[in-house]
Amino acid sequence: MRRKAPPLEFIEAFVAAARTGSFRGAADKLALSPSAFSRRIRNLEDFLHAPLFDRSQASARLTPAGEQYLQAIEPAMDALFRATLDFRGEQTAGMLRIRAPHSFAISWLLQRTAKFMALNPDIEIEVTIGRGLDELRAGKVDAVIAVGPNEPHSFPQDRLIELEAAVVAAPTLLRGRTPPRHPRELAGHHVLCEEHAPNLWYTWLAAAGLDTTDSWSFTHHETLLMMYEAAAAGLGVTLGMPLFMEKYFQEGRLQACFALKQPIDYWYSLIYASEAISRRTDMRRFARWLHTEITHSQQHFADAVARAGSWEHADVPPVHQSVARVDQNPAQRRA
Template structure:
């Protein structure tokens, strides 16, 4: 179908004049003379065979027909402007934008980033922390890492490792505090937990045969990273994810007073845009982070 379009320069002049409410300001915006704007609008009115402006001693005002046409023209030009900016935008192929939970970033990813940088020194990493999953349609994010209580459906996802719970504390707490030889002894200790993970202590205590202990009493923190730090500072006993304390247990900074480890149904997943080809920087990060996850927790599932 052949489109019936008005003279586009005249349409642009009309939209600017209607938006500015003044031919002079419209001319300044368009880098033309006021006379040129006036002629463009006269041309458009002649083409439409109707008046778009009422002209008076105190300036111009849109006619009812002009107001309707301005609403249409402004929306159309805004859409063209947006589409043009999107087309001209060039993604920075060197910048990898990652969104992930703060505890995962602090306890797992950041301590390993030097290895990724050594392999890919030309990729700049930008990290944003949040407990919310990334919305790739609305956010400028290349990849996200998030936890799920159940295996999710959909493409653009890869499982990294599962969640295994175990209590940990600082060695000094065992030396100066009440004994901690059986799970029931936890009733005499301060329990540390994250407000974002209220089910962790109850799950471990139930498996340990001590469901009578309230796992969410004691000290609660906004995120688990604070609770891990509190454990290292001898404030109490933290129910941890084994992937987040492996280095601390190996170094002796933290100790696990009980051998029991309880697996949950949850796991951490890597996600990326599923509606577009993976950029090379995303492929490089996926390959690296999966290899790191395998070293910690065994081969992850597809």
């Protein structure tokens, strides 16, 4: 009697290759030799009478038929994985492998992981530093904390908060200058940017109904943390964001220049490797804790900005400004 479904080992190999984008990487993940792995893929394609991968590419890129098949079987594979974990009782504890951008991890996340592990002694967290979703696709991490624009991808995710930013500076700037008291005073100050997000100032100013001029002086820094340290040293003004600012505000090294915060089209998101991982009990506990911690930090930021005082009635003469984008050079957008 002819089989109506392919062997599960064939499907497992197919899903692994589709998720990692590499036959070799998927073979290593399944502890198979490259030739044994390739045979499983070929046998599945023979069973389905359709090519699933475009072999003219160096990477394991799916054909349209492969994309269609993956969408059809991936939920079932995730459900099978989840059911097995439930049966074996492995969903209540484990090791969470979390990837996060450098500045976010160093300035906010790492100092809080001990708190989470104290509240959840049966769960450990391993934090690695990096941007993008390549490690997620390769199955090397369970989730990525992304800070940046809401870029399209196929992974399940939870949006945590939409970011707003406020102008911040050290209490005393270089050469004894005082921080700006009004958005229109920004044109007379040195402005600090992060090189992976060169147009944040443009987005913020547009939301505030203001423009930039070609005479503005910008300095780009490699990471947000470097940018904020430069601002704390009095080297210029910059855009402060929730979470990053908490330590600086508490220590008095940075302060909001005026009580105005604007959206910058950036989000904090928790992006999962699969639906099954997103539903694991240990991951759900981490996600709830993360959301609570971020909400508290966001409120701390809002309160600190509000204490800066009103800028609307500051005695500053109006300035006519012409529109010019902050930085037209292409750059990565994830912060």
